[in-house]
Amino acid sequence: MRAVARHLFVPEVPVEKAYAAEHHYVTKKDEHGVSISSVSAARIQVMMLEQAEVRPGMRVLEIGTGGYNAALLAELVGEGGAVISIDIDQDVLDRARRFLPAAGYGSVTLLRADGEFGAPEHAPFDRIIVTAGAWDIPPAWVEQLAGGGRIVVPLRMRGLTRSVAFEWNNGQLADRGYELCGFVPMQGAGEQRERLIPLHGDDVRLRLDDNQQADGDALRAALSMPRREAWSGTAVGKDIRFDGLYLWMAMRLPDFGLLAATKAAVDRGLVAHSWGLGVPTLLDGDSFAYLTFRATSEAREQFEFGAYGHGPHADVTVEKLVSLIRSWDGTSLGARISAFPAGTPDELLPSDALILARRHTRIAITWPSPPPKLAALPARRAAPNGSNDRK
Template sequence: MVGQLRTHGELRTDTVTRAFATVPREAFAPGAPLEQVYNRDDVVITKRDENGLAVSSVSAPRIQAIMLEQADIRPGMRVLEIGSGGYNAALIAELVGPEGEVTTVDIDPFVVDRATQYLAEAGYPQVRVLLVDAEGGVPEHAPFDRIIVTAGAWDIPPAWTEQLAEDGVLVVPLRLRGLTRSIALVRERGHLVSCGYELCGFVPIQGAGANAERLVLLQSEDIALRVDGDQIVDADGLRNALTLPRVARQSGVEVGGFEPFDDLDLFLATALDAFGLLVAKPAAIEAGLVERSTRMGAKTALEGGSFAYRASQATSEDRTSFEFVVYGHGPDADRIANEYVELIREWDRLHRHGPGARIEVFPTATPHAEIPDGRLIEKRHTRVLISWPHLTSS
């Protein structure tokens, strides 16, 4: 596992590598096959709700490695982990050493009891495990040099910022218009600013900070649209759009090999006024109603009763290179698809090899005049700004 994480670049420092080589992951996932426990991509589900949805898990090693590298934890630090499980807290305990302090919290008594037991059995009884709704943080043990959130968060409550040391780092998987990124945030002139972000996925946070996505059914349960927050959607118009002939537009933009393009997704979520994820079951895909990209949530532009989404088309016989293609549905399909293609080309021209997005988190009371240009996402406690510095020519 450690070798794979190093090969893929998820483990970058000797200190985090040593922690992963030291803590026995199987001690926190008893009963799970070792092949699953130590697969860098595998999540071990530890609890499901009444509908069978995962509500607690031991995250994939690669995600844990990425977030711990983002956090830059050093010996002697005080660290708060929000969302417990035990294994990640043990890794943090290795990083802070005997002079440091680790507090891990969860809202679920089952998770807290399990983490307490497994940490003690694995040799980390010094980790403080608390039953807490983390919306209010843990003021009695603050301030924290690092706060790491290991559940998908829709917002950043004031307590997390207030309990973060002045030079501290907050690492949080934040949902932005349906997309989740693990963002490392530091203070800058009265608000939080990103110093890096990574693609990730987590079970959603529970308690006072919970905020579920909306699922808009377009064709029974076979085709649906996932949208964030209180976004207004013309559901009837979109259902009708599926019955109309679709249009297809080639972008001329290709990707290949192992080049990631998740920044294109974030750029589209930033640029489009109305944005969602089109999802479909295999039957709808096999029937040719939508493309295969909808299996994982196709990034979709919405406008009234029309929509367009991105798919890909192989451009080599060995299927190692692909061209982005946009499919449009509805009365304005042609225009929306063309506009979508232009955004893909803009990303390719200006941002594909650039520095990425700048993400800033302002308190909700911040006047609009004090916030720079960009896509402003309004949340309960914060105003999140996404902007894209242009790629500078050499």
């Protein structure tokens, strides 16, 4: 990170912002205002490079160009390696063509291509790093990967994106861990956008992915009904990651969506709690319930999960949601995510896997590790002094 001058790739941005770990610079939006290209946040780039374990001498394909990440890759692979960076958008490539040589990285090969098909003329690759949100793993990536090679890809599963490191061994893409992230959507042949169901104009919307279904009219009516709530007695400390709960809910609930509300909608009390990307929501026919949490003490050291719901059966729906929360094992990175070719029969998939059917693959998610149980709150209030310790 110190070797590459990041500000040269975002000359529009003040220097202190250019080097801020969480700052990403949007370089292009579509006609609806959706970001479609950016120079990703430095923290996310580092995280993915670490997941990829890029070493000197490797050949690396980057899908989605911004310039800076390709320069980092060039530093990592060194003179004996090769970096090929492809983008579907000529404007993005033109930017990188200006900035990369100026920063001293003229050795990066830039190509206009749809990442769905990789870059066969430059294969095989030891690493493929995908930097746009993908919904599937197209065959070209596997075909162009060297034995033991890795693909790091932000993969969307029921609306939740995780940067998954896959290793190609014995005809299988086995996961080597995953991390939380968000990315601009994949365009081109692999594009698969989510559906947005407005529940209150654009202020409150449901994000639906995969084959998840919702009765928009019924849920719009539900939102105007009184709010119900239920609390799980399950809590986490304030610095503990709980994105694993999101994945658990996404895979375990029969119908799952993400309830996304603007700050204005939350301020007006339309929904009690939400944020831009949405909170996990159980869709239950004419009723729905969404995940929330509350501090268990004034010191706000610990938070208890609960559910708010609306609709004719909201009292039942909120109870269903909290009972699922109680069954979560408390780990954030406890799931295993593997990918198999679409034609793989059930008996060859991991037993008790939850399967997401894609065009080219079947994504199998399991929770193999014995769960370190979350602390259950002794009563309504947390006990003092670290009652959140895991067992």
